[in-house]
Amino acid sequence: MAILLDTKSADFEPRFATLLGAKREDSPDVDETVAAIIAEVRARGDAALIEYTERFDRLTLKPDGLAFSDADIDRITAQVPPAEREALDIAAERIRAYHARQRPEDAEWQDDSGATLGWRWSAVPAAGLYVPGGLASYPSSVLMNAIPAKVAGVGRLVVTVPTPDGAINPLVLLAARIAGVDEIYRVGGAQAIAALAYGTETIRPVAKITGPGNAYVAAAKRRVFGKVGIDMIAGPSEILVIADRDNDPDWIALDLLAQAEHDESAQSILITDDADFAAAVTRAVEARLERLERRAIAAASWRDFGAVILVRDLDEAAMLSNRIAPEHLMLCVSDPQPLAAQCHHAGAIFLGQWTPEAIGDYVAGPNHVLPTARSARFSSGLSVLDFLKRTTLTRMTPEALRRIGPAAAVLARSESLEAHGLSVSARLDHLNR
Amino acid sequence: MAILLDTKSADFEPRFATLLGAKREDSPDVDETVAAIIAEVRARGDAALIEYTERFDRLTLKPDGLAFSDADIDRITAQVPPAEREALDIAAERIRAYHARQRPEDAEWQDDSGATLGWRWSAVPAAGLYVPGGLASYPSSVLMNAIPAKVAGVGRLVVTVPTPDGAINPLVLLAARIAGVDEIYRVGGAQAIAALAYGTETIRPVAKITGPGNAYVAAAKRRVFGKVGIDMIAGPSEILVIADRDNDPDWIALDLLAQAEHDESAQSILITDDADFAAAVTRAVEARLERLERRAIAAASWRDFGAVILVRDLDEAAMLSNRIAPEHLMLCVSDPQPLAAQCHHAGAIFLGQWTPEAIGDYVAGPNHVLPTARSARFSSGLSVLDFLKRTTLTRMTPEALRRIGPAAAVLARSESLEAHGLSVSARLDHLNR
Structure with a gap:
């Protein structure tokens, strides 16, 4: 059962501060292990990749088997049923259309002094996208990382994905192909990050690495940062739903649970100005939890990090939202536009009851790689700009x-x-x- | 004496690779010290700041003396001579005009499905700018960091600057005032970064920290990254000059020395297609080095990291420039525009013999905080975008x-x-x- 806060209570401020300050992730310290893995890959290249893949993924590869061949990809993606293939196509098309609008303009002008000034954007020459194996191997994330890179004009886009015991999600390969990925390698973990940053005999180095991963991958990205560019290190997912009483409690419960089911450290918060509605959503969450496939995960997340906050009015809701700076913000109120204008710090805003956050995870068009852990105060979601750099010009x-x-x-x-x-x-x- | 390379030599490739791979900075490992300082500031706030300032800057402060008062600033900036005041005004105005053009547009549109999509830019709510003390306390860097923040609309902009033995460069305070900085504190080092990230009784926390600093400051910025945003960690400065023989060797020598005088790890490289011109520039560098005020520093930089590279033609020069990905790139050739179009990876390009790089350090308008150490392949100089973040919108x-x-x-x-x-x-x- 999530905690219940009320802004009218005397103890609201300390309890809200505790909620804000709660550390939701306990990263194991793997830095030494990762440093050793990177050093090995730098020193011995493919041979080290093959040894680590044998050890961690129980898979024996030859150098010419590191990459998926076109024939491999044809064969494996042929397994994808038509409905999923079509859904991926729809998602890719919409994500591409949204991100195409993000391409920034070059500029050049002459000023009063007669000097010509300006800037020019150009693509990162090569980028690597890390894709996790196993349960967190999401084809939607492949689209969300790869399409902005291709829209930016990245000439060479490489995917690395571990294939434990040889297993690969066919949808991941199909998403990579639809997005225009140029090379796909069967390696994962810190060794994949090392290969992308420093190169091996088979894998040429890239200039930028993006994509989610476990603690080893995150530590490796931090270590190679500087040698190459990296995206942000994402924390557990989170949502804030601001809803008035004119909503179906079950829909809002499902929106909260859609974050909670990601992992036990995910956080779902409801802010409402109606106590009865708050109670109804809480009951709906409990009811849905009884039968949800991932109920163990979702229940733990809701119990440990979930919160329901009662406010006097929507102005107060906006004020709290700005202190939370949520990754995802749903505004389920009759007139969401003015409320959105008051919410200054959020990775993505979903306006109105017909916009479940999950639509943004897959097909709306905006990127689903977004700033977590209050970092929406100072950073943005992934975009075409992450795969471009600007050169200033002076004459x-x-x-x-x-x-x-x-x-x-x-x-x-x-x-x-x-x-x-x-x-x-x-x-x-x-x-x- | 800098090394001389010739692309026609058999050993060019390994020698060029060595030049590219040369590690130019040896950062001392200060991570443990920095962790302890940050923990102390988090635990004891102002009291810790005051103790560290006493110990490192030999300066006794009271809590109400941490900030420069308006009266302090009036008194100290009154010492600045009119010529320098006017020069700062000219620089600030030109930097502001350039950066004002970088403000990105919000967007909103309806697509075929009837969904409304878009994004909205908003300013980071508060930013901190670290300014080093002593010799590296550059008023130009205050303008280059503070003006983009104010153009972005940052509501609260804070400067921290150490004042060893109570000494402060009046031009730094004047630059901060001209740029619109809101608060200035007499603290430096890792303790200043900790105060900006976590706040103390006197210094409220910010969401983003930028500005150069020594190894302690850099380590502290890395540590607080995630809690707040940071800019890149800059390495030693560097320039690549591509020049044909129709240049005054003395001017080119001065451009190379202007980088070399920054510090002993700075790097200056000349690429030319004319052996006689290369020799003339080398002689001019030696001649200028005899009387330069900072000749000890500049000579060490030129000896250890300088290079002159002879190429067959300008196409080859562009190709090498793309492998170097220089922070600063001067194109001193008769028609620099087509050559600039071939140079894809550079922080800033200066076109033609009338555009010395130093003009960009002060008054041209573009930012002088630029990517070093080959990171221009994947990152950009400081800009208004660094003080903005984007919220995506879906309805x-x-x-x-x-x-x-x-x-x-x-x-x-x-x-x-x-x-x-x-x-x-x-x-x-x-x-x-």
Whole structure:
């Protein structure tokens, strides 16, 4: 049973602060193991990948078996039933259409001084996408990571995915193919991250690595950061639903449980201004929990991290939402637009009762890789921008240098950087000769 | 004396690879010390800040003396001579004008299904800017960090700067005032980063921390990352100059030395297609080094990390530039535009002989906080985007849910996430009733 808070209670503030501060993840310290694995892959390349795959995935590979061949992919993806194939196509098309609008513009202009200024965006030359094996091997995440990279224009997009005992989810391979992934390798764990960052005989290195993974993968990403770019390290998933009483309690219960079923550390919070509705949702959650396939996980998450918060009005709801800065925010109220305008910190907002968060996990179009653990205060979900970088452009004319160069020379001298100043004044001296 | 490479030599490839792989920074491992400092500041707040400031900066502060008062700032900035004041104003105005163009657009549209999709940008609520003390206390860096934050709309912008023995660079305070900084505190080191991330009685926490610092500051930023956002950890500065023989060797020598004088780990590389010009630049560097104020630093940098590379033609120069991915790239050739189009990985490009890199350090307008150590392959310089985050927006209608909901339900089932599917299908069942 989730905790129940009421903003009118005297002890609300300390209890809310406890809720905000609750640490929901206990990452094992695997840093030394990971450092050793990375060093081995750097030193021995494919041979190390093959040994780790034998040890961790109980799978014997040859160097030419590291990659899935086109024939492998044809054969395995042929198993996908038509309904799932069609659903993946719909999702890919909508995700592509949404992300295509994120492509930023280059710019170039001349200013008063005659200087030409601007910037130019260009794609990261090669990117690697880590895909977990087993239960968390989600084809939807393959689409959400791979499509923005391809929309950005990444020339070479590589997937690594562990195949424990040789098992692979055919939908993962199909999603990779639909998204335009160029190479897929049967390796996982820290060894896959090391291969992507440093390269081996078979796997050429990439410049950016994205995608979720376990504690080993996360630690490896942190370690190779700097050598390559990485995405954020995602924490457990979370949702905040703000709902008035004009909602079906069962729908809201299912939205809360859809987060809770992800894992035991996930967090689902309901904020409402109606005590009876709060009670009805709580009862609906309990009822649904009795038969849910993943009830053990969802019940633990709801018990340990779930919360129902009673507020005086929607303004108060918005204020609390800004303190929570949720990854997912559903606004199930009759007029969600003004409420959305008050919610400044959220990874993704879902407006109105016809927009269950799960629609955003798969087919709405926006990315489902979103900032967790209050980081929506300062970061954004995955986008095309994560696979682009910007080069700034400056071109002075003699006249422009004459006008603004003296200020640069003054500042250089004030910072005791003589050569900086001389590089400007030598040119000015020539112009003034 | 810098090394001389020639692409026509048999041993070029291994020697160039060595140049690329040279590790230019040896960060001391200060992680344990930093962890202890952060823990102390979290536990004891202002009292810990005051103790560390006493110990490291030999300065006794009271809690109400942590901040510079307006009167302090008035008094200290009054010492700045008019020429420097005017130069800072010119720089600030040009930096502001450039960054104002970086503000991204919000978007909202309706798609075929009737769903309304979009995104909204909003500012990070509060940001902290670390400013080093002593020699590396650059007013230009204050402008380059603070102005993008204010252009983004950051409501509260805080500066921390150590004042060893009570000393402060008046230009730093003036730059902060010109840029619109809201609070300035006399603290530095890991303790300042801890205060910005976790807050103390006097210093409220921020959501994002940027700015350069020593090994302690860098380690502290890495540690608080996740709790708050941070900018990249910058390495030693570097420049690549591509120049044909129609240049004054002395100007190019000064451009190379302007990087070299930053610190002994800085790197300056010249690529040219003319052996005589290469020799002339090398002679000019040696001549300038004889009298340069910072000749000890610049000479060490040029000796240990400098390089002159002879190429067959400019196409080859562009190819090498893309492997170097320099922070700063000067193109001193008669027609720099086509060459710039071939250079895909660079933090900032300076086109033509009238655009010394130093102009970009101070007054051109683009940011001088740029990706180092080959990270221009996957990252960008500081910009307004670093102080904004994006919230995605989705609003379905009953009709839109009817059209795309079934695909979401199929994918949810395929991922064994039953509640995800039920949250969609419960609504669809209602619509189809």
